[in-house]
Amino acid sequence: MPHDTCPPWVGRLLLCPLRRWRQDPHKLLSPFVQPGMTVLEPGPGMGFFTLELARLVGATGHVIALDVQPEMLEVLGRRAGKAGLADRLALRAPVGTSMAVGDLSNSVDFILTMAVVHELPDSALFFREAAACLKSGGTMLLAEPRGHVKLAAWTKALSLATDAGLQVARQIPVASSHAVLLIKSVR
Numbered sequence: 001m002p003h004d005t006c007p008p009w010v011g012r013l014l015l016c017p018l019r020r021w022r023q024d025p026h027k028l029l030s031p032f033v034q035p036g037m038t039v040l041e042p043g044p045g046m047g048f049f050t051l052e053l054a055r056l057v058g059a060t061g062h063v064i065a066l067d068v069q070p071e072m073l074e075v076l077g078r079r080a081g082k083a084g085l086a087d088r089l090a091l092r093a094p095v096g097t098s099m100a101v102g103d104l105s106n107s108v109d110f111i112l113t114m115a116v117v118h119e120l121p122d123s124a125l126f127f128r129e130a131a132a133c134l135k136s137g138g139t140m141l142l143a144e145p146r147g148h149v150k151l152a153a154w155t156k157a158l159s160l161a162t163d164a165g166l167q168v169a170r171q172i173p174v175a176s177s178h179a180v181l182l183i184k185s186v187r
């Protein structure tokens with residue numbers, strides 16, 4: 001695992017209920033996710049946001065959560081099972097530097113990428129694959145922690161997203177984070 005990959009013990013800390021005071025999953029995600037949607041969440045960790053995504057897509061929707069660390073996915077899968085949400089959640093792993101999501105081409109309504117891009121081995125490839133997954137008019141909430149990710153790195157990430165065909169729709173207020181909503185333009 002690359003040295004900058006968030007370890008499982010940090011994954012557990014990220015589940016801390018106090019985090020809701022500053023990054024409330026329902027408040028943050030409900031403007032973007034409706035019942036029946038297909039949602040992709042790269043780097044969900046143990047699922048601080050994932051269970052809310054699964055609630056919001058409802059029984060007819062789908063959430064695909066993709067993490068490089070099996071331990072993150074194991075804990076997420078258990079939590080989803082206890083919450084009665086496992087039926088609408090698919091857990092996946094990347095293949096090498098790729099998300100390996102060719103089967104999702106033009107089928108995803110919304111992507112949540114929260115505190116992940118700075119850990120990725122190839123963020124240019126990530127944005128190309130994410131853009132290919134999104135439907136025309138689909139959106140991505142992209143957020144990076146201000147503590148880890150300096151302005152130059154954030155600006156670089158936005159330029160890679162733009163190169164991949166995503167446009168910045170607007171800034172989104174996410175505590176302690178750089179954050180924007182990206183949109184795949186309607187063709």
Ligand SMILES: C[S@@+](CC[C@H](N)C(=O)[O-])C[C@H]1O[C@@H](n2cnc3c(N)ncnc32)[C@H](O)[C@@H]1O
Nearest residue numbers: 006014043044045048067068069094114115119
């Ligand atoms: C800082 S954690 C953020 C977790 C979650 N998004 C949150 O905000 O609570 C970053 C997550 O990205 C995952 N990750 C790192 N590299 C990845 C890759 N190449 N593909 C998928 N997930 C990756 C890590 O395993 C970790 O679970």
